[in-house]
Amino acid sequence: MKNKKTLPLPVLIIPLTIMLSGQVFAKMSGNYISSGGSFINLYSLISYICLISRGFIWIFIIRKMRLVYAYPLMSINYILVLFVSKIFFDERIIGSNLIGAGLISLGVVLIGLGEKWTGKDAYPSSKRSARPRRIV
Amino acid sequence: MTVYIKLLAMVILTSFSQIFIKIGSRKIITNSGLVFLIKSFFNYYIIIGITLVIFAPILYFSALSSIPLNIAFSINGLAYILVIILGRLILNEYITLYHIIGGVLIFAGFLIWNMGAVSL
Numbered sequence: 001m002k003n004k005k006t007l008p009l010p011v012l013i014i015p016l017t018i019m020l021s022g023q024v025f026a027k028m029s030g031n032y033i034s035s036g037g038s039f040i041n042l043y044s045l046i047s048y049i050c051l052i053s054r055g056f057i058w059i060f061i062i063r064k065m066r067l068v069y070a071y072p073l074m075s076i077n078y079i080l081v082l083f084v085s086k087i088f089f090d091e092r093i094i095g096s097n098l099i100g101a102g103l104i105s106l107g108v109v110l111i112g113l114g115e116k117w118t119g120k121d122a123y124p125s126s127k128r129s130a131r132p133r134r135i136v
Numbered sequence: 137m138t139v140y141i142k143l144l145a146m147v148i149l150t151s152f153s154q155i156f157i158k159i160g161s162r163k164i165i166t167n168s169g170l171v172f173l174i175k176s177f178f179n180y181y182i183i184i185g186i187t188l189v190i191f192a193p194i195l196y197f198s199a200l201s202s203i204p205l206n207i208a209f210s211i212n213g214l215a216y217i218l219v220i221i222l223g224r225l226i227l228n229e230y231i232t233l234y235h236i237i238g239g240v241l242i243f244a245g246f247l248i249w250n251m252g253a254v255s256l
Binding site: 026039048093096100114 | 189190193194196197198199200201202204205206208209210213216220230231232233234235236237238239240241242243244245246247248249250251
């Protein structure tokens with residue numbers, strides 16, 4: 001397998017932060033709309049900027065990092081968003097939120113593992129036998 | 137109730153946008169990142185995909201005007217499931233046991249997350 005340059009994992013803090021800020025601004029935009037404001041407002045603009053910049057940064061990162069690490073680590077945002085909405089919007093965190101967020105994160109991790117074997121050049125050919133069988 | 141239809145529509149739009157962008161990027165064959173970027177602006181599939189990406193957040197903002205952020209965010213997880221299904225149907229991608237278990241966990245997580253919090 002080619003030795004590609006890889007980015008250190010803490011780099012993922014950048015897309016995570018941008019993603020969560022995008023969510024905060026989306027909610028601020030929602031609050032603004034519910035108080036009679038227009039759909040086109042500063043908050044939704046910033047939220048769009050977060051969305052687009054995250055898209056570009058994400059493309060850059062996954063070119064230099066193995067998806068099998070990148071996806072699972074990004075799934076933390078399902079848990080973090082609960083705390084962010086508690087801090088910024090005083091939303092309640094109930095037990096079922098945390099269990100649900102944990103399950104969703106776990107599901108995303110598993111799907112990331114699935115990609116590990118199904119991705120084009122994701123796995124060394126010597127270990128092809130370890131590949132899970134195609135089911136559907 | 138209409139809030140959940142909006143959120144579901146958002147998930148469907150974002151999932152389809154991924155599929156369109158994937159079809160489009162398959163048709164662009166180049167090693168240069170810059171050439172790829174320029175060519176993608178003239179690729180109909182990518183243009184459709186990006187248009188869907190632009191419209192989806194409007195539905196999200198609108199939904200967020202009446203429900204809490206953590207409820208709205210949980211529905212994003214469903215996009216993973218939809219992309220796997222669409223990837224199989226449209227792009228003939230693989231579905232492995234990992235995808236199935238992961239999808240089931242995400243769906244269960246989504247239901248549990250919203251247990252007791254949703255009033256339709």
